[in-house]
Amino acid sequence: MSSTLPTSAPGNTTDTPAATPTRTKPGFHPEIEGLRAVAVALVAVYHIWFGRVSGGVDVFLLLTGFLITGSLLRMVENHGRVRFGAFWGRLFKRLYPPVGLVLLAVLATTWLWLPEPRWRGTLGEVLAAAFYVENWSLAFSAVDYLDRAELPSPVQHIWSLSIQGQFYFLWAVLIAVAGAVALRLRTRVRTAVLVVCLSVFTGSLAYSVVRTATDQAWAYFDLGARLWEFALGGLLALTLPSVRLPRGLRVVLGWVGLLALIACGALFDVSTMFPGYVALWPVGAAMLVLFAGTTGHPLAVDRFLTARPLAALGGVSYALYLWHWPVLIVYLALTGRSVATLPGGLLVLALSLGLAVLTRTLLEKPVNAFTTPRTHPGWAVTVVAVFLTPVLVVSLLWAYRLDTRDPITVTAENVADYPGARVLDPSFPASPVPEKPVVPSPADARDDLPHTYADECHAPLEQTEARVCEYGPADADRSIAVVGASRSAHWYPALREIADERGWRVYNLTKSSCQFSTDIPYTVDGQVYTQCQRWRENARQRLTSLRPDAVLTSSTRALPDGGERAFPGFADRWRQLAEVDIDVLGVRDLPRVPSDGASCVATREPDRCVFDPSYEHTPTDPARTLDGVPDTVSLIDLTPRVCPDGRCPAVIGNVLVYRDKSHLTATYARTLAPALATEIDRVPGW
Incomplete structure (x- = not known):
């Protein structure tokens, strides 16, 4: 699963936290800003140099729950109710300006430096990020095999902001209900809020453990599987004031918590194990730091966390988190790397930090200074509109332009200009193919799929039902079923071309990442892929019932x-x-290729986009050496029509070959129909 990270919660702390370990008022925790600094530093370092996540997301969610619960509780105790307009308005006046700026920068850098195949997906995620639903966008794509090999989008990291935004709405309502119930029952509001936090913590943690065990890719972005971390922060806000621990113990707890937090990313593969019970490690580590609090001891962790450099970094942690990821993605796209080098990573970090400081100084502080005395909710709406409208206008107009382009399609009239695999046939005319724009366009390559996907005939990862789609005449003399994983499904367009010409019936019975075998032990994101095991047996039963000819x-x-x-x-x-x-x-x-051909063609001449296979074929087809192969099996090898002479061109006969690193475009697959028909005709009885 692709790596993502949390954002720092903007919380209700002072803008310039104290750099000394002296508490200036009850409930103020100067060590929080330093804890944020450590968390965002871990996030950036693990992202930039290790290509994985660190557990910082859980620290930020805990701190958000801690700060927001305290803020809402004080509001109810002081005013008798939650003042929704004031609460949400204050939050979004602080959240949206930097987010809007970063999203506009992402749109600009996407147009300047990211290849066309990335444009459409990035635009969709920018819109999801702008409306605080990026986590759900990623949850759906995380269980879609087609997106698994794709590089992360420049705004993927905003998933945690989306979760926090959804939490702000939900939590305000829950605390308001708790306050109303407390008033009705004539009990303390604090008691009612404690019950809410306990209930959410218990229910969400149980759901998170189960969901993570059964579908970790979804759980990682699921608000329901993350709510317990916010609720635990709320419990901490309610109970911490009454905790009294010896100073010496607090000194020990503080360092244990900090060291445990730093070790989390190294000990656990956070991207494949969280957010179930394992997430108790980073949130527990952060809680130990908060339990340690301000000790005043010269060797205590709070002296480190409240030092001016940490306090300064904590002050820009929100902006740094927002900037570091898109800067990193642009760097990786320009260099063609998957992980940064040491000098490159330092450049990414320095540039991100510089942008964060400028954002904090030139945007956040002026906007806060202007809007703080203007408490009417209408000002919050105005601020959101000012920074959201340009993002929406640019994204929607750009998406409209992409959607309304007239794509070139291969037809009987222009097949000579777009022969695709036919150009490799010995009988193809010797005259060179005229230079034409590549089909499909690199921007549309990832959507150039067999129509079985649009027909919902290709089962996604979580599906176990063996759904069959049927095409062609019901009384056909011949019938063939395409069965297996997506790398079986990409042959469907070629077979369908043959079937339509010969009047055959075609069945489609395919599933993501699930070969039609009995013994391949699949795992997905570290979890046993039991859905594949069940689907394969269901598929066998369906085939026994359908009885296709092949x-x-x-x-x-x-x-x-x-x-x-x-x-x-x-x-x-x-x-x-x-x-x-x-x-x-x-x-x-087929061999897989080490680079996305569509992205290469979008930035270079096609003849410069020829790849050595990243996964070599064996000298002899290994299927020919299998024991117990029945006489009813005919083996076909179309590799020479995709990777002639042992190399894999991104473009053959003006047609883009691969839509990603391992799947054919549907357009190119259709041009393989004559070659596949020749192979089928060699089968006895066909």
């Missing part, structure tokens, strides 16, 4: 750790099909 499926698999294998489980499935008189057309898996 099944077209993958016969080998190009593995991420290098090489190509054919598993005994393939032969097991083929024997099961032979028992019910179903032939097998086993198509050899």
Whole structure:
């Protein structure tokens, strides 16, 4: 799963926290700003140099719950109710200006430096970030196999801001209800709020543990699976004032908490294990620091956390978090790297910090100074509109322009200009193919899918139902089923071309990351992929019922750790099909390429976008050495029509070959129909 990080919560602390360990008023915790500084530093360092996350998200969510619960409780105790307009208005007057600025900068850098294939997805995520629903956008894409190999968007990190924004709305309502119930029952508001925090903490943590175990990719961005961290912060806000610990113990707790927090990212793979019970580690570490509080001891952790450099970094932590991720993504896009070098990472960090300081000095402080005395909610709406409107206008107009372009399609009239794989046929005319714009456009490559995806015939990761879609005449003399993972599904357009010409019936029965085998132990984001196991058996039963004449499926698999294998489980499935008189057309898996061809073509001439396969084929098709392969299996190898002479061009015959690093574009797959038809015609009885 792609890496994402939390933002720092803007909270209700002073803008310039004290740099000394002296509490200036009850409930003030000067060490919080230093804790934010440590958290954002961990976030940036792990992102930039290690390509993973650190657990800082959980610290920020805990602190948000701690500060917001205290603020709402004081509001109810002082005014008898939650003043929704004042509360939300104050928050969003502080949140939106820097977010709006960063989103506008992302739009500009996307146009300047990111390749066209990234544009459409980035625009969608910018809109999601602007409306504070980026977490749900990522939750849906996290369980979509097509997005798994894609580089993160420049605004992916705003998922945590989205969760916080949703928390601000929900928590204000819950505290208001708690206050009303307390008034009705004539009990203390603090008691009612404590019950709310305990209830949310217990329910959300239980849900988080279960959801993380069954669908971690979704749980990572799920508000419901994260609410317990906010609620735990609320419990801490309610109970911390009454906690009295010996000074010596507090000194020890503070350092234990800080060191445990720093170690979290190194000990746990946060991106694949959180937010279940493992997230108790970073939030527990942060709680220890808060329990330690202000000790006044010269060797205590609070003396470190309230030092001026940490306090200054904590003051810009919100802006630094917002800037570091898009700066990093632009750096990676320009350098073609997946993780920064040491000098490159230092440049990213320095540039991000500089932008954060400028944002804090030239934007946040002036806006706060202007709006603080203007408490009417209308001012908050005005501020949001000023910084949101340009983002929406630019994003929507840009998206409209992309959607209304007239795409070039391959037709019978222009097939000579766009022969695709046909140009590799020995009988193809020797005259050179005229230079034409590449089809599909690099900007549209990721959407150039078999129509079975739009028909919802391709099962996503979590689905276990073996849904069959049927195409072609019901009384056809021949029928073939495309079965297996997405790298079986990308052959569908070629088969459909043949079927339409010959009047065959085609069934589609495919699922993301799920080969039609019996023995490949799949895991997804570190979790056993049980959905695949159930789907494969359901698919076998459906095929037994349908009885197609043949099944077209993958016969080998190009593995991420290098090489190509054919598993005994393939032969097991083929024997099961032979028992019910179903032939097998086993198509050899294609080499994967180390770079996104669409992005390369968007920035370079096509003849400069030729790749060595990142996962080499074995000298001999490994499916031919499998034991127990029945006579009903025919093996097909179309690799020479995709990677001729052992190299993989991004463009063949003016057609873009791969839509990502491992899947064919539907357009190119259709041009493979003559080659596939030739192979099928060699099968006895066909």
